[in-house]
Structures are given as C-alpha cells and as structure tokens.
Amino acid sequence: MNSHTTALATEDDELAEFRAQVREIAVEKIAPHAAETDATGMFPQASWDAMRSASLTGLPFPEEYGGQGADLMAQVICIEEIARVCSTSALTLLGSWVGLHAALAHGAPELLQEIVPGAASGVSGVSFSLTEPHSGSDLASLSTRAQPDGDGWMLDGRKCFITNAGWSDWYAVLARTGEKGYAVFMVHRDDPGVSFGRPEKKMGHRGSPTADVLLESCRIPGWRVVGDPGRGYDYIMGSLVYSRPIIAAQALGIAQGGLDESIRYTAERDAFGQKVSRFQLVRGMVADMAVRVESSRALLYHTVRTIMRGGAHARAEAAMAKLLCTDTAMAVTTDAVQLHGGYGYLSDFPVERMMRDAKITQIYEGTNQIQRLLIAKSLYARAGGE
Ligand SMILES: Cc1cc2nc3c(=O)[nH]c(=O)nc-3n(C[C@H](O)[C@H](O)[C@H](O)COP(=O)(O)OP(=O)(O)OC[C@H]3O[C@@H](n4cnc5c(N)ncnc54)[C@H](O)[C@@H]3O)c2cc1C
Incomplete structure (x- = not known):
C-alpha cells in the first residue's frame, strides 16, 4: 500500500522525484531488516550499505568534499522517508550529518579535508558528543576540560549517551577551555586516551549503538579544534x-x-x-x-x-x-x-x-x-x- 503523504502534491518535481527515490530504497532495502535490527540490537549494516551506495551518507556535505551539496529540505525528506520504515537506520545516517555541522560551518579547510570525504562516502562515521553524566539539558555546566598542551590540546572528561559511539571514527566533542569559553574538538577514535563504555540497553533504536566516550589525558593536535576555541x-x-x-x-x-x-x-x-x-x-x-x-x-x-x-x-x-x-x-x-x-x-x-x-x-x-x-x-x- 502506498503511503498517505499528501504533501507530495506541494513539492516541486525535483524534490518529489528525490522522495520517490529514497522511498524505493527505504521500502526495498531498509524495511526488510528493520524488525531484525530491533530484535538483535545489531548495527543496521545492510541499511548503511544501501544508504552508502545511494550516496545518502554525503547528502548534506559540500561537493568539494565528496558530498551531494543537498539543501536542508532534501535532507529532511530523506530522513523522513527512512524513519518511516526504520528509525534506527535514520538515526545512524543523521548522526554524521549532525556531528559535522559545526565543523562545516566554522572549521578550517585542512580539518574538513581530513574528515568530510570519508564521512561523505560512508567509510567513516561522526558522533555529536555533548551530553555528560551531570550535564544534559544544562549543557553549559559540562565539565570536560581542554587545556593547551604545546601546539595541541589535552582533553579530560566523559561524554555519555553518544549515538554511534565505538562505531564512529570521529567525535565532535564540546569541552570547556576556560571559565566561560568552550571549544568543539574533532577527536579520533584512535587518539591516545580515548575509550568507550559498554553499549547502553535501550527501549528503542536498539540497533543504534549508544555509549560513553571517555577521554583521559587525550592529546590532540592543534588543527583539530573547530574555529575559535572560545566560541564552541x-x-x-x-x-x-x-x-x-x-x-x-x-x-x-x-x-x-x-x-x-x-x-x-x-x-x-x-x-x-x-x-x-x-x-x-x-x-x-x-x-x-x-x-x-x-x-x-x-x-x-x-x-x-x-x-x-x-x-x-x-x-x-x-x-x-x-x-x-x-x-x-x-x-x-x-x-x-x-x-x-x-x-x-x-x-x-x-x-x-x-x-x-x-x-x-x-x-x-x-x-x-x-x-x-x-x-x-x-x-x-x-x-x-x-
Ligand atoms: C538513545 C539516546 C541517544 C542520544 N544521543 C546523543 C548524542 O548522540 N549526543 C549527545 O550529546 N547526547 C545524546 N543523547 C543525550 C540526550 O540529548 C540527553 O539525554 C537529553 O538532552 C536530556 O538530558 P539529560 O538526560 O541529562 O536529562 P536532564 O537534563 O537531567 O533532564 C531530566 C528532566 O528534567 C527536565 N528539565 C531539565 N531542565 C529543565 C528546565 N530548566 N525546565 C523544565 N524541565 C527541565 C528535562 O526536560 C527532563 O524531563 C542521547 C540520549 C539517548 C537516550
């Protein structure tokens, strides 16, 4: 049975065609795995592969970094169509989009060149890493600290509830750089001092990994800070x-x-x-x-x-x-x-x-x-x- 999405009638032809393409992928390649992903709690690899081959992983990223350069409306339609059949797959996809937003808006070209092409092709993932055990809604009270260390930074703290933790290669970490200053750092999973907590057991989205990201004397090079280290x-x-x-x-x-x-x-x-x-x-x-x-x-x-x-x-x-x-x-x-x-x-x-x-x-x-x-x-x- 077709979906009852009447809004299609008000979309321009290009967006309607895009929606139809994503719907076909969602129905044929993602929906068949949704129940099993939920039941087993396994990462939705088949969905990820389907989204990768359709170039959806790079949908929002600039073409110069291997992305599709699609606008926010196309991104919203894509996520809507995938979540209609498997919200876990949609969450897996949107994680990297959201995780890279600050870097794309404020990061230096050398930082973007290092990270975005891999995320666009779906070879690597990015996690948006804000929440801490005692700082969720009250984000400004976070306690992860970043101290200048030679030509780099030393990070210490614990992020929790992080979507795709352990699976992602990159982590956009918000840390305190002074009493009132914060910075976003792009931390790699292989950086010294990075480790992950046990996978959380959840009510839903069971195939989407959620875990702590632990940073203990984690030293990262200076070029990994996004923009101004006081404006994160x-x-x-x-x-x-x-x-x-x-x-x-x-x-x-x-x-x-x-x-x-x-x-x-x-x-x-x-x-x-x-x-x-x-x-x-x-x-x-x-x-x-x-x-x-x-x-x-x-x-x-x-x-x-x-x-x-x-x-x-x-x-x-x-x-x-x-x-x-x-x-x-x-x-x-x-x-x-x-x-x-x-x-x-x-x-x-x-x-x-x-x-x-x-x-x-x-x-x-x-x-x-x-x-x-x-x-x-x-x-x-x-x-x-x-
Ligand atoms: C499956 C899952 C995935 C997640 N993925 C990520 C991720 O990828 N990255 C990330 O950084 N975080 C992630 N989170 C964390 C999520 O964003 C936080 O749990 C959320 O922001 C709430 O913070 P908290 O849990 O600390 O709740 P609290 O802030 O402790 O809130 C507890 C309750 O108090 C209410 N409350 C708090 N302050 C006020 C106020 N001023 N006025 C009225 N009510 C208030 C809240 O609404 C809530 O009902 C994820 C969480 C889950 C469960």
Missing part, C-alpha cells in the same frame, strides 16, 4: 538549529509509518461482521492521526524554509517543529498500537517498535520541556519583555 558553545547552539528539524523529520517519518500501518491493518481486520475500518470510532482516530501528521509536516517544511532563507526566528521555529513533530510521533504511534488491538502489543507488527522509537525523539536534541522554554523565551523577547 555558540557553534553548537547553531548546530542545534539545524539538527532539531532533522530530528523533527525523523519523528515525522515514524508518525507517518504508524499511520500507514494503522490504515493497512484496520482495512483488513474483521470484527462484528465487518472491517474494523468501518467503525466510526476507528475512522475518527485515523482522521485525527492524519491531521496531526499533516499539520506537523506543514510546520516542519515551513520551518525548513525559514532556516534556508536565514529567517530571524529560526531558532524558535526549529524548537516548535521539533516539539510538534515529536509529540505527534508519540501520540500517533500510541494510537497505532491501540488500533491494532492486542496484536499491536506484539513485535509481530511494526507499530510497537515505532512507539518505542518515538519516545526518544521527545528527549534528545533538547527535551521537549527545553523546547517549550526556548519558544516562550523568544516570544517574550519579541514582545520586549522577559
């Missing part, structure tokens, strides 16, 4: 304006997948002598789910256009899109399980996996409470208040 925090805030719509797209894809599966199932399941889809209570739920999905998509695409034209309130809009799309994913997948009845609770159908996968989208890349605070702050600031 600002760089990361800039990256979040980019990464939140990407996470919103992941959540939107999960929600669309839950809606598609619900329509498919209720159209086939019989009860009281007719198809379950004939019951008005069921039809009402499906309609509400579709309204949530389409309104989330509309806000996300609007946000992407705002970001692409450098709109003044991009940060608040990115927070709104992240908030709405991820709350939609949670609500729609919960209803999808309900519409499958008892079968929705079994791993035989994909909706229970989708519901588990949806949950983290409300938490990472800034929890949804933090998004609400950001939105309110922007509204009061615009009104000249506090």
